[in-house]
Structures are given as C-alpha cells and as structure tokens.
Amino acid sequence: MKDIPADNLNQLVEFTAISSEGWNVLERVIANAKHYYSDEQFRNAVDAAIAEQAATF
Secondary structure, eight states, X not given: OOSSOHHHXXXXXXXXXXXXXXXXXXXXXXXXXXXXXXXXXXXXXXXXHHHHHHTTO
C-alpha cells in the first residue's frame, strides 16, 4: 500500500483457492496496510511499538 494503490494491487494480483477465513485475513491485512500508510501518527506509533518489542529479544 506504500507504493501501489489498492486499486492497482487488485489488478496485479489474483488470489485463488482461498478459504473464507483466508479472505477475512487478507481483507484485514489490506485494511491495516491502508491505515498504516495513510496515517503518519498511527505509523509512528506502530513503528515505536515494534522497535520497543524488538529491543526485548
């Protein structure tokens, strides 16, 4: 979602043989990516949380 708009992604990628649960996961992943790349404050918060978590390993 950073470099490719969702509409273009839908034209470039074809998903086949995905269960209903798989579709639910895919839709959630795409929604999360749209939110992450469209909201700088959210993106910074997520990045900070991931960096904090990574520092504990």
